Amino acid sequence: MIKLSIDDLPVEVPNGTTVLEAARRINIHIPTLCAYQELNHFPGACRVCLVECDRSRSLVASCVFPVAEGMKIWTHTERVRKARRAVVEFLLSDHPDDCQLCQKNGACELQAIAEQVGVRKIRVNRSDLSRHQIDSSSEALRRDPAKCIYCLRCVAVCAQVQGVNLLTPAGRGFDARVVPALGLDLADSNCTYCGQCAVVCPTGAIVEKDDTERVWAALADPQKHVIVQEAPAVRAQLGEEFGMDPGSLVTGQMIAALRRLGFDQVFDTNFAADLTIMEEGHELLQRVKQNGVLPMMTSCCPGWIKFVEHFYPSLIPNLSTCKSPQQMFGAIAKTYYAQIAGVDPKDIFVVSIMPCTAKKYEAARPEMCDSGFRDVDVVITTRELGRMIRGAGLDFVSLPDEDYDPPMGQYSGAGTIFGATGGVMEAALRTAYAVVTGKTMPNLDIQQVRGLAGVKEAALEVGKLGQVRVAVAHGLANARKLMDRVIAGTTDYHFIEIMACPGGCVGGGGQPLPASEEKLRLRAEALYRDDALVQKVRESHMNPAILALYEHFLREPLGYRSHGLLHTKYTERGE
Amino acid sequence: MERVEESSGAEFSAQQWQDVDGIIDQHRGQPGALIPVLEEVQAVTGYLPAVVQRRVARGLGLPLSRVYGVVTFYSFFTMKPRGRHQIRICTGTACHVRGAQRNVNQLKTSLGIEIGECTDDREFGLETVRCLGACGLAPVLVIDQDTHRQVKKEQLPQILRQYQGAAEVSEG
Numbered sequence: 001m002i003k004l005s006i007d008d009l010p011v012e013v014p015n016g017t018t019v020l021e022a023a024r025r026i027n028i029h030i031p032t033l034c035a036y037q038e039l040n041h042f043p044g045a046c047r048v049c050l051v052e053c054d055r056s057r058s059l060v061a062s063c064v065f066p067v068a069e070g071m072k073i074w075t076h077t078e079r080v081r082k083a084r085r086a087v088v089e090f091l092l093s094d095h096p097d098d099c100q101l102c103q104k105n106g107a108c109e110l111q112a113i114a115e116q117v118g119v120r121k122i123r124v125n126r127s128d129l130s131r132h133q134i135d136s137s138s139e140a141l142r143r144d145p146a147k148c149i150y151c152l153r154c155v156a157v158c159a160q161v162q163g164v165n166l167l168t169p170a171g172r173g174f175d176a177r178v179v180p181a182l183g184l185d186l187a188d189s190n191c192t193y194c195g196q197c198a199v200v201c202p203t204g205a206i207v208e209k210d211d212t213e214r215v216w217a218a219l220a221d222p223q224k225h226v227i228v229q230e231a232p233a234v235r236a237q238l239g240e241e242f243g244m245d246p247g248s249l250v251t252g253q254m255i256a257a258l259r260r261l262g263f264d265q266v267f268d269t270n271f272a273a274d275l276t277i278m279e280e281g282h283e284l285l286q287r288v289k290q291n292g293v294l295p296m297m298t299s300c301c302p303g304w305i306k307f308v309e310h311f312y313p314s315l316i317p318n319l320s321t322c323k324s325p326q327q328m329f330g331a332i333a334k335t336y337y338a339q340i341a342g343v344d345p346k347d348i349f350v351v352s353i354m355p356c357t358a359k360k361y362e363a364a365r366p367e368m369c370d371s372g373f374r375d376v377d378v379v380i381t382t383r384e385l386g387r388m389i390r391g392a393g394l395d396f397v398s399l400p401d402e403d404y405d406p407p408m409g410q411y412s413g414a415g416t417i418f419g420a421t422g423g424v425m426e427a428a429l430r431t432a433y434a435v436v437t438g439k440t441m442p443n444l445d446i447q448q449v450r451g452l453a454g455v456k457e458a459a460l461e462v463g464k465l466g467q468v469r470v471a472v473a474h475g476l477a478n479a480r481k482l483m484d485r486v487i488a489g490t491t492d493y494h495f496i497e498i499m500a501c502p503g504g505c506v507g508g509g510g511q512p513l514p515a516s517e518e519k520l521r522l523r524a525e526a527l528y529r530d531d532a533l534v535q536k537v538r539e540s541h542m543n544p545a546i547l548a549l550y551e552h553f554l555r556e557p558l559g560y561r562s563h564g565l566l567h568t569k570y571t572e573r574g575e
Numbered sequence: 576m577e578r579v580e581e582s583s584g585a586e587f588s589a590q591q592w593q594d595v596d597g598i599i600d601q602h603r604g605q606p607g608a609l610i611p612v613l614e615e616v617q618a619v620t621g622y623l624p625a626v627v628q629r630r631v632a633r634g635l636g637l638p639l640s641r642v643y644g645v646v647t648f649y650s651f652f653t654m655k656p657r658g659r660h661q662i663r664i665c666t667g668t669a670c671h672v673r674g675a676q677r678n679v680n681q682l683k684t685s686l687g688i689e690i691g692e693c694t695d696d697r698e699f700g701l702e703t704v705r706c707l708g709a710c711g712l713a714p715v716l717v718i719d720q721d722t723h724r725q726v727k728k729e730q731l732p733q734i735l736r737q738y739q740g741a742a743e744v745s746e747g
Contacts, residue, residue, distance in 0.1 A: 165638030170647040181640035182581075182625050183647075 004071040019062035019073055020049055030075055031084065031113045033091075033202045034151035035063035037516065039160060045152045047087050048113060051075045059083055084117045091149050093124045094174070095203075102147070102204040107513055109202035110149060130174050137187035139364045140209060140357040140509075141198060145177040148205040154178060154197035161502060163477035164307070166191050178205075190310040190575060192476065194303035194500045195357030195509015208357045208510055212388050214378045215351050219262040224349040227265040227337075228258050229329045229408075232273060233355040233419030233505035234382050236526035240512035240519070241386030242396040247522030249530055252401025257389050258353075259402060265341075268404055269352070270411030272329035273418040273427070275549065276300065277540035279566050280322045280424075281431040282557040284495055288465060293317045295471075295486065295493040298424050300324045302362035303500030303509075305570065307476050312483050313572040318496075321567040325418065326352050326359055327368055329408070330375030331565040336553045337408060345373055352379040355419070355508035358500065370565050381510025410545035413444075413531030413538035420524035421474035421504035422449035422456060425497040429460060429470070430539045437463035444538050450528070452503060452521060454478040457493075474499040474507075584626035594619045595627065599634035608635060609645055613652055622656045658693040658700030660738045662718050667706030669713040674728075678714055679703065681728040685735070698739065 003012050006023050013022045020030050034046040042064055050059040054072040059080065062073070074080065092114060099105055132145035150169070155178060158167045166189055170179050180189040198206045218226050239248035258266045284296050299305060299320040308315055323331070330350045338345040352359060356379075362368065363376035380388070389396055404410065414430055417423030426446045433441045448458035449472045456472040471493045473482045479498045485491050501507045503520030506527070537543055554561050584592070598615045602608035612631060613623060620627050623646050632639040646652045662682065666675045679690070682701055686694055693700035709715050712724035723734055 159638070165640050168638075168640035168644035170644050172648055172650075181638070181643045182628065183643070 002067045002069050002071075004067050004069070004073065006073045007075055008072075013067055015067075017067050019051060019053070019060070019065045019067055022067050023051075023062065023073070023075060028075055030062050031116050032063050033109055033113055033149060034153060036153045036156070036200050039153060039156040039200070041152060041156055045150055046091070048084055048091075048117070050080055050083050050087065052077050052080050081117065085119055088114050088117050088119050089122055090124075092119060093122050093126060094130055095149065096129065096146055097126070103142075103207045103210055104147075104204035108204060109514075132177060135185050136209065137185035138191065138193060138209070138361065140193035140360045141186060141191070141195060141206060142209045143186065143206050144204060145179070146205075147203045148178055149203055150176060150178065151202055152178065153200040153202070154206055157196045157200050161475050161477055162192070162194060162196055162500070163480040164190070164192060164194075167197060190306075190573070192303040192306045192310075192500060193358035193361045193509070194476065196501060198357060198509055199507075199511065199513065199515050208381050208383065209360060210384060210387075211360065211378050211380050212384050212391075215380060215388065218349045218351065218378070221349075223347060225264050225341075225343045225347050226262070226349045226351060227267055227333060227408075228263040228351045228353065229267050229269040229272065229326070229333075230254060230258075230353040231269045231326070231355055231359075231419065231505060232416045232423070232527060233508060233511075233523065234353050234385070235416075235530070236419060236506060236523040237355055237382045237512050238385065239396075241383065241389070244397060245522075246519040247526045249526040249534075250396075251530070251534075252403070253396060253399040255404060256399040256402040257385075257394055257396055260394055260399075261388060261392055263351070265405045265408075266402075267329070267333075267408035268411050268415075269325050269329055269354075270415035270418070271408045271543070271545060272325035272332065273300075273415035273424075274412050274540035274543045274546045275328050275332070275566070276322055276325045276418075277414060277424075277427050277431050278546060278550070278557045279328075279562055280320050281428050281435060281540075283320055283322060284428065285432060285435060285465075286558065288468075288494060295491070295496045296320055297495075298497045299568075300418065300424055301499050301501075301505075302356070302358040304476070304479065304498045306358065306361070306573070307479065307500065308483075309570055309573040310575055311480075312487070315483060315486065316570045316572065318486075319570055321569070323368075323566055323568045324359075324362060325415075326354065326379070327362065327375055327568070328566050330363070330368070331371045332549070333408065334371035334373050334375060335565060336549060339553075340407070345371060348373075349378075350376045352376050353382065353385050354379050355382050355505045355510045356501075357381060357509035359510075367568060381508075382512055383510055386512065407545040407548065410543060411535070412540050412543045413535035414540045415543070416530045416535065417527050419505040419527045420450070421452070421499050422446075422472045422497065423504065423527065424499075425449045425458075425470055425472050425495065427540055428495065428497075429462075429468070431541045432468070433460070433462050434539060434541060436465050440539065445532070449497075450524075452517065452524075455482055468495065469493050470495045470497070472497045474504050475502045476500050581625040584624075584630075587620055587627075591619055592630075595630060596634065599631060603635060609637060609642065610649075613642070613646065617652060622653045624654055624656075655691065656693055656697055656700075658697055660698060660719055661700045661702065662716060663702055663704045663707075664716045665705070665707040665709070665714065666703045667710065667713075669706075669710035670715055673713040673725075675714040677728045678716065678726055678731065681731050685731065699735070 001012050030049045032049040044061040044064040049062045051062045052074040053060050135143040155167045159165045166180050218224050235251040239250040255266050297318045334345040360379040363379045368375050414427035459469045462468045473479045506523035507520045602612045628642045632642045
């Protein structure tokens with residue numbers, strides 16, 4: 001342990017701790033725009049976190065400066081405050097000043113830091129701001145390099161957490177900017193659209209593509225029958241948009257808010273998650289029994305799918321052919337639901353609320369129209385739903401709890417845990433066990449696949465099938481490690497679950513900001529609470545609405561209609 | 576920033592590709608190999624278009640983004656073809672005062688290209704540089720390794736003629 005003083009207060013921290021971290025331990029929050037949780041951001045790009053140190057004549061960047069025994073640090077001397085203000089002033093000197101028009105308005109770290117360090121004027125001539133092309137080529141994300149402050153968090157997250165390595169700093173001086181490799185537009189690149197760059201971006205340089213106006217337009221159109229589905233994770237995130245504690249489970253208030261926004265029917269993606277388990281669980285059993293391609297890999301996560309299509313095309317046969325719950329929902333809504341509700345499917349408008357940016361891309365994939373129409377019309381993120389609720393002037397916190405509309409709102413606890421890493425695996429094993437043995441699993445909680453370890457493994461005895469070996473990974477860099485082992489042939493798994501984002505969907509690219517690992521944990525706990533304490537039914541195959549869907553429409557899992565509506569193909573896309 | 580349409584790489588000969596791969600093989604696995612590899616590869620291919628960057632990235636097992644980041648950072652590397660004869664006109668203070676701009680304009684017109692481009696037949700490339708440190712010779716320009724001093728625009732056609740059709744290929 002190292003003893004030092006910060007602002008004349010004693011502090012003791014492990015060797016290797018940075019001054020910035022040490023200060024946080026005693027609740028001194030040094031402003032920074034580049035340091036971000038566990039990301040390695042050496043050598044520190046923004047220079048906002050300058051402090052005075054008795055061991056150095058010049059000011060030092062506290063985010064990368066390690067503590068030393070007996071060191072004295074001062075974090076807010078006149079010299080420090082002047083220097084920080086100058087650094088932020090320079091950042092602002094080549095940054096657009098139309099904050100009110102920016103999608104990040106109110107959630108921008110640069111705004112907050114400018115306030116914290118007290119910038120009141122910019123002394124340089126701002127008549128010739130750098131001009132950059134906005135990249136709105138993709139359905140998921142929008143890049144505006146003019147707003148980039150070159151903190152390089154997005155580069156670090158893309159490389160370290162996601163192992164995609166697409167984004168890079170390029171050029172020099174006023175031409176310097178962060179771009180996809182070769183300066184390609186996102187749509188032409190191997191971006192997975194996971195949106196983790198948008199999660200860490202301190203400004204509006206990378207944001208989700210805002211589709212709220214398309215939703216408002218549909219809601220205002222009397223011709224349209226507008227129905228909505230919400231991903232499992234959204235109910236564990238949305239409260240944060242309104243200042244509620246992370247981990248608040250706001251299912252009932254979310255439904256109430258959606259009704260007040262004017263949706264004709266409020267359904268739930270969890271219903272479709274149960275449907276996915278029926279199809280995917282049977283697909284797994286079929287592959288095991290018929291010596292099909294193993295390990296089978298989950299296909300719920302569109303970022304993961306695009307990752308495989310670009311980087312591991314040889315593993316495409318391992319992907320489950322099941323569409324994601326979002327897409328199953330759309331295909332069923334415009335066929336089965338249209339039929340039972342007596343609505344012309346061309347008038348049905350399906351809106352998804354997702355914790356995810358890649359879902360926008362998934363819904364727009366050309367093959368996703370098996371109902372004869374675009375299966376899902378618009379996807380908005382949790383953040384965009386927050387924007388709509390604020391736009392409607394609703395006091396979210398004081399809304400009463402309301403209940404879903406039947407039949408596509410009904411779900412099991414297995415459906416709800418899809419939102420956390422390991423949840424799809426746990427849900428699938430519950431149903432697979434019951435299908436094989438005819439009995440409910442003795443303990444429905446499969447702890448080995450829960451939690452935030454990067455790669456999790458479990459082996460379960462499943463009746464006459466014998467031992468079923470599974471693995472779960474989240475964050476694409478972890479997925480990469482696991483896939484390299486699969487390709488090398490050193491694994492003997494039957495089933496692998498991958499979620500592109502850290503923590504699974506609760507940590508998705510569309511989550512409320514700012515994010516943290518602690519929030520991931522709390523949101524996941526909320527979903528497990530929903531499963532164990534709120535839902536009466538905890539297995540997908542016991543969901544009465546799912547049973548009715550099979551009885552009246554689909555007939556059987558992997559049947560003729562399922563094949564046409566609920567299963568899909570993948571495309572090799574080149575690295 | 577430069578963004579170049581991706582070509583198939585057919586403009587390079589089998590021998591050139593073989594040389595590129597040889598350079599990559601020599602450096603594979605060495606830390607810090609990227610910059611020397613790009614330097615040597617550019618000497619073979621003349622410039623570093625996307626197709627060449629992809630080859631280097633794959634060969635060295637590096638992300639394409641890393642290669643692109645380095646190529647765009649150093650002005651020595653170029654993603655646009657350079658001429659067999661590269662004309663560098665000094666536009667530093669002394670040369671500017673003594674009429675460098677007249678020479679720039681004259682060359683742009685007679686070659687039909689802008690600064691940073693090269694002629695369609697790749698014979699001449701044109702770029703400006705800040706001070707060459709030869710202010711006494713202003714206005715000065717350098718073609719390949721030759722320095723031309725106190726150049727008047729009327730002399731330019733004759734200077735260019737010295738290089739036209741010369742078989743010798745300059746080093747990138």
